Every structure is written in C-alpha cells, then in structure tokens.
Amino acid sequence: MVVTESGGGLCIGGFKASGARKGKYGLALIVADKVCRTAAVFTRNKIKASPVLLDMGKLGNGFQVIAANSGNANACVKEGMVDAERMCHLAAEETGVRVENVAVASTGIIGRPMDLDLIEELIKEAAGTLSSSPDGSSKAAKAIMTTDTMVKELSVEYKGIRVGGIAKGAGMISPDMATMLCFISTNADLGRNELQSALAEAVDESFNMLVIDGDMSTNDMVLLLSNSSKKCSLADFKHALKYFTREMARMMALDGEGATKYLEVEVKGAKSREAARRGARAIASSSLVKTALYGENPNWGRITAALGSITDFLFEETDIIFESSKGRAVVLEKGEAGDLKKAREVLGGKEIKVTVDLNMGDSGATAYGCDLTPEYVEINAGYS
Amino acid sequence: MVVTESGGGLCIGGFKASGARKGKYGLALIVADKVCRTAAVFTRNKIKASPVLLDMGKLGNGFQVIAANSGNANACVKEGMVDAERMCHLAAEETGVRVENVAVASTGIIGRPMDLDLIEELIKEAAGTLSSSPDGSSKAAKAIMTTDTMVKELSVEYKGIRVGGIAKGAGMISPDMATMLCFISTNADLGRNELQSALAEAVDESFNMLVIDGDMSTNDMVLLLSNSSKKCSLADFKHALKYFTREMARMMALDGEGATKYLEVEVKGAKSREAARRGARAIASSSLVKTALYGENPNWGRITAALGSITDFLFEETDIIFESSKGRAVVLEKGEAGDLKKAREVLGGKEIKVTVDLNMGDSGATAYGCDLTPEYVEINAGYS
Numbered sequence: 001m002v003v004t005e006s007g008g009g010l011c012i013g014g015f016k017a018s019g020a021r022k023g024k025y026g027l028a029l030i031v032a033d034k035v036c037r038t039a040a041v042f043t044r045n046k047i048k049a050s051p052v053l054l055d056m057g058k059l060g061n062g063f064q065v066i067a068a069n070s071g072n073a074n075a076c077v078k079e080g081m082v083d084a085e086r087m088c089h090l091a092a093e094e095t096g097v098r099v100e101n102v103a104v105a106s107t108g109i110i111g112r113p114m115d116l117d118l119i120e121e122l123i124k125e126a127a128g129t130l131s132s133s134p135d136g137s138s139k140a141a142k143a144i145m146t147t148d149t150m151v152k153e154l155s156v157e158y159k160g161i162r163v164g165g166i167a168k169g170a171g172m173i174s175p176d177m178a179t180m181l182c183f184i185s186t187n188a189d190l191g192r193n194e195l196q197s198a199l200a201e202a203v204d205e206s207f208n209m210l211v212i213d214g215d216m217s218t219n220d221m222v223l224l225l226s227n228s229s230k231k232c233s234l235a236d237f238k239h240a241l242k243y244f245t246r247e248m249a250r251m252m253a254l255d256g257e258g259a260t261k262y263l264e265v266e267v268k269g270a271k272s273r274e275a276a277r278r279g280a281r282a283i284a285s286s287s288l289v290k291t292a293l294y295g296e297n298p299n300w301g302r303i304t305a306a307l308g309s310i311t312d313f314l315f316e317e318t319d320i321i322f323e324s325s326k327g328r329a330v331v332l333e334k335g336e337a338g339d340l341k342k343a344r345e346v347l348g349g350k351e352i353k354v355t356v357d358l359n360m361g362d363s364g365a366t367a368y369g370c371d372l373t374p375e376y377v378e379i380n381a382g383y384s
Numbered sequence: 385m386v387v388t389e390s391g392g393g394l395c396i397g398g399f400k401a402s403g404a405r406k407g408k409y410g411l412a413l414i415v416a417d418k419v420c421r422t423a424a425v426f427t428r429n430k431i432k433a434s435p436v437l438l439d440m441g442k443l444g445n446g447f448q449v450i451a452a453n454s455g456n457a458n459a460c461v462k463e464g465m466v467d468a469e470r471m472c473h474l475a476a477e478e479t480g481v482r483v484e485n486v487a488v489a490s491t492g493i494i495g496r497p498m499d500l501d502l503i504e505e506l507i508k509e510a511a512g513t514l515s516s517s518p519d520g521s522s523k524a525a526k527a528i529m530t531t532d533t534m535v536k537e538l539s540v541e542y543k544g545i546r547v548g549g550i551a552k553g554a555g556m557i558s559p560d561m562a563t564m565l566c567f568i569s570t571n572a573d574l575g576r577n578e579l580q581s582a583l584a585e586a587v588d589e590s591f592n593m594l595v596i597d598g599d600m601s602t603n604d605m606v607l608l609l610s611n612s613s614k615k616c617s618l619a620d621f622k623h624a625l626k627y628f629t630r631e632m633a634r635m636m637a638l639d640g641e642g643a644t645k646y647l648e649v650e651v652k653g654a655k656s657r658e659a660a661r662r663g664a665r666a667i668a669s670s671s672l673v674k675t676a677l678y679g680e681n682p683n684w685g686r687i688t689a690a691l692g693s694i695t696d697f698l699f700e701e702t703d704i705i706f707e708s709s710k711g712r713a714v715v716l717e718k719g720e721a722g723d724l725k726k727a728r729e730v731l732g733g734k735e736i737k738v739t740v741d742l743n744m745g746d747s748g749a750t751a752y753g754c755d756l757t758p759e760y761v762e763i764n765a766g767y768s
Binding site for chain 1: 428429430431432457459460462493494495496601602671672675676678679681683684685686688689691692693694695696697699700716719720721756757758759760761762763764765766
C-alpha cells in the first residue's frame, strides 16, 4: 500500500480554514470541530517571537484554532506578548472557541509593533469565510505567504489515515521574512506523546534537513492537530506524516528565495547517522557548492571540502554521483575524478540529486536545498 | 610607544623573496638567510591538502624556504604527496637549502594533478630574481593572488621588533579558490613555544574571526619564521604580531569576493569571551545580515536573530550601534528601536562598524567580514 497525495491541504474532514489579506499583511485562520490533541515543534532560537512563547505555554491544553499572520513577526518588541494575547482573544471571540485552545503564529519583519486593528479586521474577514472545502485551505495557505512564490499545501492518505496541511517558507531557516510555519491536520487517533514523537521524528528528517540560507528564525513553528477520528498504529501514522513533511520540505527548497535549482544531497555509507546528517547539511549549506550549482559548474572539490569541514572520511574511498533529468554522472569514484563533461550536462537540469557514498558504514541522511543566486541577494538586500 | 606600519612586507632584513606567474598559475618563493624558528597554524579541515600534511610533519625542523603556488590546491589527488615532495626538492635545489627546511603551500582548484614542469619553470624564474628589497616581497605577494584584487602585504615595527608578511585570501574560509595563506617573517628572538603561542593567540583574534563565506579551506596555512636577531619580550612580540594579523584580516575582509562593504562586528558586555566570539561570528556570517548590509538596509532584527541562534541574551538590555564615515546611529537602546533613518545613512559608508552591547558582563570580541553581493555569486558560479 502506498501513500496517495491530493492537493486539498488542511481540510481533511473536521477542519475549516480561510484567509484574508491586505497588501503585504495576511491572516490565516484554521478551526477544528473540536479541541485537538496537539503536538508541536518550535524554533530553537534563543530569541523567540511572542506567539512562540505563548503557544509553548498553552500547548498542553490542545488547540482548536490557529490564527497566523504574515507581514509582522511580533518578535523583539516590548508589547509583543500583550499583542499575541490580544490576537488570541480576537480569534477566540470570532470563532466561539475558548481562548486557552487558540494558538497564534506570526511571520514577517522583526522589531515592529503589531497593528491590532488590522489583525482584527483580517480575523473577522477570515472567520466570515471559513470553509471545509479545499478552497478554505488554499485561502489560508495564501494568507501566510511572504516571499513565497508557490502556495504550499498537501494532503496525503495511507490506510485511512489522513494528514493535511499548509506551510510557508522560502528563506528557511531565516529570521525575519521567510520564517517557516507549517500547520498540519490529521485524523490519527493517537496519544499526545505518540503524536509528539512522530512529529519530532518527521521534522528531524525533513524541515531540520532543509537549508536555504542557514539563518535561524525567531518564529519557526510546526503545529500538528489531531481530531482523533481514525484508529491507527503509530508506525503507519509515522509513515504518512514523514511522507507529508518530506514533500513539504521539498516544496520549500524548490521555492527557495531566488533559487533556480533544487538540490537534494544524500550522504550514505557513513559511520553514524549523525555524521551523515551533518555532512549532508554541510554540503547543502556551503555557499560555494550553492554558487557552483547556480553556475552548473561540476566543481566536486567544493563538496569534499564542505564534507571535510564536518567529518572524517577517506577521500580514496569516496564516490560522488550527480543525477537529474539530464542523466547521471559519476564525478568521483574511489577518489578518481570521473566524467566532468557529463557532470556539467547533468547540472543543466532543474532538480539535482547529489549522492556521496563514503563507503565506510551503513548510515545515511538526506538534506534539501537550492542554489545561491544573485536574485537571492537582491531579494534580501531590498526586503523591509 | 605605538606600532608603526610600512608597506614593505616580508623583507624585514634577513629575508629575500620573489615571485613568478604564468597565466593563472603563480609561484612565490621566500628564502631566509638561516634556518628559522618556525610556528604555524594549519586548516582544521579533515581533508587537508598534501602540502599542509607535508609541512605539519616537517615543522619541527624549522623552515628556511617557503615555496607557494597558486592555481592548483594540490588537494584530493592521489599523487598529491609525491608532487608536494617534488616541489620541495625543486625549491631546495634552486635555493641551495636542505630539503627538510623547505615548506610548500598551494592554493587553487581542488582535485587536479599538479603540473610539475610548470612549477619547476616558475621556481627557477623566482629563484633567479630573489631580492631583499620591498619589491621582492611584492612579487611574492602578487604570485599567490587568485581572486584577490588587492596585494596584501605589511610590515610593522614595535620596540625594534619587526614583523612582516604577505597573505592571500578573498573568499576565506573557502575551499578551493580563495584559501587563505599568510607567511610572516620576524626578527623576534623567542623560543619556538613562545612563537607558537603568540601565533595561535594572534590567529585566534584575527583570521579565526574573519568570515567571508563560512566555507573552510583544505589549504589554509599561516607560517611564522623568525631569524631570532632581536631580543625582546613575549608580550611586546604579541603586541606587534596581533597588530599585524588584525590588519591582515582587515585587508582580506576589505577584499572579500564581490564585496562592496567592509563589516566589523564587536560584541561586548557578554558573559564569556566564547559567547562574544561566537556571537560576533554569527552576526558577521549571517547571509541575511550580509545582504542587508549590501542593500544599506538597517534591518537590526536580523542581527538579534543571528545572535539568538547562538547565545542567550536579554533583548530588553541590548544596545546596537552602527558607525561609519557617515556618522553614528543607535539603532537599538535597551530594546527600544532607535533612529532608522539615521541608521540607513550610516550604512551608506563603505566601512561599517556594528557594536552590540549585551550589557550582561565584561567580555568582548570582534569579527571581520563583508557584505554578500550578486557579484560574489557570479565569481563563484563561474570560477574553475
């Protein structure tokens, strides 16, 4: 049995959503039919935006409503917590849900006070148009976009388990403009601890392996709400959830700020999972690897150098393979350089897979990223 | 008494130098009048170029000659060590120095075999034009340039102690094209352990605080050769050496690949030196801080987010100040945003100093860097 995909997003049954937008300020509203068992992963940045701190404190209550605004991060402002609480109250009022079951999230510029009048206006508009159709989910997904150029939503089904959701993020892990947010709905009837462990594991293999610019956000948040309407095994749920988060991570990498190419880096044959993870991330985050990718330049020395900055390996045992729609090229085989002309051809593709086999052990990991382009610089030089 | 500067470079008395170049391949030759007490700092990359490994093994002998080529890194090639040894022998022959006292260094593309015929030709040419005048040092400095746009040499004097040297590096710490090399001459009559401790400390506060693209080279090397002709105190020598390495680090940051602006980040009021060092480096390496600098965009939220990814601090206690030739702006004062219009003006300058005062303790550190520009991407996309 395989996981099946549809574009429907959050609205997998038992969830309504909508969104509203005014210029660069947007608001997504998500409402479940009941209080959900909730799992969450929050940014590890020492400076956390007020909505993050507020949700962390309330997580144990379970959430029924998520109100997420874009355009202002509500971070590093003195009135931040007061404003986050006011936003909760406004969403509670409009949806008729108790305030302790309302989560808030924000993404946008750091250091500016929130315009609560505008938030109120947008919450009212979104609440008036809540829908359990795919259209409701799309509206919510669009409302939280900032520099995103693609709407990010997905729903998957596996053995009757449904996992749906929306996300935003194009400059992950980036502090003030492209913060990653992801809101996930499911019907999986599992305990809170099981949901939390499944989410932590899925995020670890997907969003935590996604590198766009290496900056860490003050606002990152992944919330998983379950309405517990489908009995299932933890293993089956993990399978469905991991599929979902991996595809979401891919969508974000594909939509990386200014990116012209998608990069997937698999390090295998490593002595430990940690070495493979760190190695794959180091390669996907190297500015020199990313610029070489942009230039379709098969400069594999940058890959070995990035890997060597992180972990021990035997150059003489290492294989490096490039793959894309343009074919497959072995660029390094047991330390011998391969066909660089073919490698350059392969880099002409839009989605590039780089496999590094260290031939030292059985562990592997995959990181997701994109190229570094002049457009990335221009986007981030100008944004405010 | 203050340190005085001159542009003379390596040739501080008792040292000769020269260089030769053919297209993108260059060679610098440095010859001391006697075997020198030698201290060194090498790259921490797990994958080290063959010349690095060779010099590490011979360091105890002390060096009298350094032969450094540009254009080929002599890294990740099976015959690398054999070629590095042959290069040593060629330099020993041409200079009449014993091979155990010859150091080699390489910078350039990874993964390509060395052209030893060309190396021999360049060594002969350089050996034939060795000179103890400033011109000899300049020739050597020019011969090791790759993407560098400025010749990097300096000599300083303090209480009769002389420290001179040349360096190359524009994409530090970068794996295959802009590797940092620095060769330093001195007359300081100190023991080998004293020289080593002084060098380690000076490098730690200068080159190790220099961030251009965050990539780590396989070829980085700093060699310090002393001909022991001037009795002095360790403290005085450290003072002179630190001045020298700090100015060299500044030159490299000013010449960062594609850079339009120089960035100096001082974190002070930290609880520990390590927190200050890591914080200053995190700010100077953030892609978002670097692009904001390029865009003259006073987006201080990126600074607090970069800092928060590394260390705990109290936003409400933090001050951030921008300074340049265009003036001074307090952009954050105890957590309150300051004059952003003035801040934008200040960022119009070419050399920007950012001071972050955490107001938590007595420790501080400074990092050196530059902006991230579309030109950086173009340079590194195309280089091969």
